[in-house]
Amino acid sequence: MKRRSLLGLAGLGLLGGWALRPSDHGQPYSPYFATLNQLLRRENPGVPLLVVDLERLDQNAELLAQQLGARLPLRLVAKSLAATGLLDYLAKKLDTQRFMVFHQPQINQLAQSFPQADLLLGKPLPSAAALHFYQQLPPASAFDPPRQLTWLIDSPARLGQYAELAKALNQPLQIAFEIDIGLARGGFADPAALAAALSWLRDTPTLLRVRGLMGYDAQLAHTPFWVTQNVAFTQSTARYRSFIAAAEQFPGLWPQQPLLNGAGSLTYALHAKGDSALNEVSVGSALLKPSDFDTDLLSAQQPALWVASPVLKVLPGQLPFLDSGYSLLQGWNRNRQQNYYLYGGQWPAEPLSPSGLSYDPLYGRSANQERLIGSASTGLHVDDWVFLRPQRSEGLFELFNQLVLLRNGRLVGSWAAHNRA
Structure with a gap:
């Protein structure tokens, strides 16, 4: 696990004061991803997936x-x-x-x-x-x-x-x-x-x-x-x-x-x-259309590829070496209420659904158990799925054995991925 210094917290003057307190960004799944979450909870091998719509x-x-x-x-x-x-x-x-x-x-x-x-x-x-x-x-x-x-x-x-x-x-x-x-x-x-x-x-x-x-x-x-x-x-x-x-x-x-x-x-x-x-x-x-291709010239295209990973752990927000002080950080930023640990990680992708999840810059990234932070408003539980939008598809497929195919709210098959592009 890559850790970052926590000393910078003190210099924030209680993180800029309550006047600059971030709003709660957490929201439950959108209907599209709520349906996909239930589908994957029923019909999946329990490992991270690439999903093609x-x-x-x-x-x-x-x-x-x-x-x-x-x-x-x-x-x-x-x-x-x-x-x-x-x-x-x-x-x-x-x-x-x-x-x-x-x-x-x-x-x-x-x-x-x-x-x-x-x-x-x-x-x-x-x-x-x-x-x-x-x-x-x-x-x-x-x-x-x-x-x-x-x-x-x-x-x-x-x-x-x-x-x-x-x-x-x-x-x-x-x-x-x-x-x-x-x-x-x-x-x-x-x-x-x-x-x-x-x-x-x-x-x-x-x-x-x-x-x-x-x-x-x-x-x-x-x-x-x-x-x-x-x-x-x-x-x-x-x-x-x-x-x-x-x-x-x-x-x-x-x-x-x-x-x-x-x-x-x-x-x-x-x-x-x-x-x-x-x-x-x-x-x-x-x-x-991964996110690196969000340009005016491609505005009519729709994202059609997701990284999906099951939630292994849902824990109260905490950081090493900051046991007592973390409650202040949580109180100021409700988006640090919960820690969510995923199966796998360090993909070139950004958390998308449920809304309000993000990587923790104070904790770092992990390829084994990616840690996301968010508020309790996401409603996430263990064995739910988090959906991330890839930044690019190049070099991504080789990290997965297959692409899982979604059509009309159903899983309809899979394609094997190449070893390397």
Whole structure:
């Protein structure tokens, strides 16, 4: 358990006086979570769960399809949807077999689970990781890497490494170039740098085959006050088109129908309604909408993913080393009346229901028995469930064995989670 110093309490002058006394934030479950709590009390294995609301997921998927229409094909981001069942469900619902992948073991997983898939790397991998993919691919696999897998190249050095890898494997490798369109996170910095790489490919016999470009523009969702989002989008799009223009000077290398990938959950809506340079967009988190994606562009989407954990203990509020003084703290702040200990913890998630629960900054976090504080107004008891809203889905699924599926107030199945996205 990580403990914080309690000495700072004395300097608060009885915590700012009763005039600044916090109001009681505790409330019982909302009807939605009251129903879910009763459901989990009846039908669950008694361990922390990830719950996917399929009705909300469907609504988010339908909204996404309406926004993109037929003009912008969709590529599902596997790291944000890291469960084969979830990817399969969404791929069928959204009529796509395109996936963006970020982790070598997941490339092999998807090649096995989706043998007709089109896989694009979302980040450049070491050539050793790429080699490991080929070593783990079964000889009889129906997945055809030269046609269905596109590796990402971000520098001249990595271009040379993948050329050597293709030679060692004695098979063609498809590549796309990562370009910097304003995020300043690497990739080819300007059209001249891309042209130099293409010149090297033109003059050097290799088994590499150029497929297109990938330019990520997450910075557009976080423009500073002195730049409007529309201006930033226009500038980013112009940068993307300048890279396309440079690539088109190499007709022997540049395909007639190149892949022009970009966007992401935070920015796909700009491309859907604006003058985009892309011919496909990548989206993942917007379909589940964790709290990091609470933005104006995603205001119509609904949260569809919850962490659920049973309450192991309900104890009167207390802190180590402050036995007698804690009653003053409780009297001043009714949101410290009770301590609630959960099964597991330290998830990237914030308590949501019942309302008024929070982590205790004076006590710290725990991955084994997460401690929440709240008032008696929550009405929580041992074996009730606390629901937390994830901040993000990336890296979350690997902390759970499965996703539990909710529809119309009933548990209707589960999907196994991937080991890591």
